[in-house]
Amino acid sequence: MTFKRANDSSDRGLAIADIVRTFTLTGSGTTEFTVGADGTLSGSDTAGCVFAGEVTIPEPAINVFDIDFTADMCGGNVGPANDVRNGTFAGVGTYLPDDGTGTGDLLMFGVADTDIAAIFSGE
Numbered sequence: 001m002t003f004k005r006a007n008d009s010s011d012r013g014l015a016i017a018d019i020v021r022t023f024t025l026t027g028s029g030t031t032e033f034t035v036g037a038d039g040t041l042s043g044s045d046t047a048g049c050v051f052a053g054e055v056t057i058p059e060p061a062i063n064v065f066d067i068d069f070t071a072d073m074c075g076g077n078v079g080p081a082n083d084v085r086n087g088t089f090a091g092v093g094t095y096l097p098d099d100g101t102g103t104g105d106l107l108m109f110g111v112a113d114t115d116i117a118a119i120f121s122g123e
Contacts, residue, residue, distance in 0.1 A: 012097075014063045016055065019095050023107040023122035031120065033107070041069050048075035049085060055093075063094050067109050087113040093120075 022034040029046035035055055036042070043051035053069025067090070074085035093109025104123040111118055 011061070012063050013061050014057055014065060014095055015060060016057060018097070019055070019065075019107060021105075023105075023120075025120055025122035031122070033120065033122065035107075041067065043069075047085075048073050053089075065093050065095070065109075067091055067093055067111060069111075084115045087115065089113045089118070 016035070016037065016039050019035045020037050022032055025031045031043065031045040031049075033041060033043035033051065039055045041051065041053040041055050045051075049071045050073050051069045051071055053067065056066045058064070058066055068088070070088050071086055089111035090113075091109055091111030093107065096106040096108070098105050106121060106123055108121045109119070111120075
């Protein structure tokens, strides 16, 4: 297997200022994450989860960020059991600014803890 990096996406660089806003994912419920100017991360979802953590950019020349957060107070009956969804998650992500095709700005990341993995792709 060979992995190839998409230079036009990853070489665009990234700063926290690029992603300071709220990103929303809708589907069977709604999940929102807000990135603050200092890299703080907060959010919630319709199942009652409350998220708190941070986003850091290890290399500003590359469009990749590290993300870690805790999920607390998860409730409802959507997806995995509540006790599995509560926890400390860490992962990596990328940001794709609106390219003029009407898709909007897109924040994408994948995270995991010891029991569960999750992805987020929000505008």
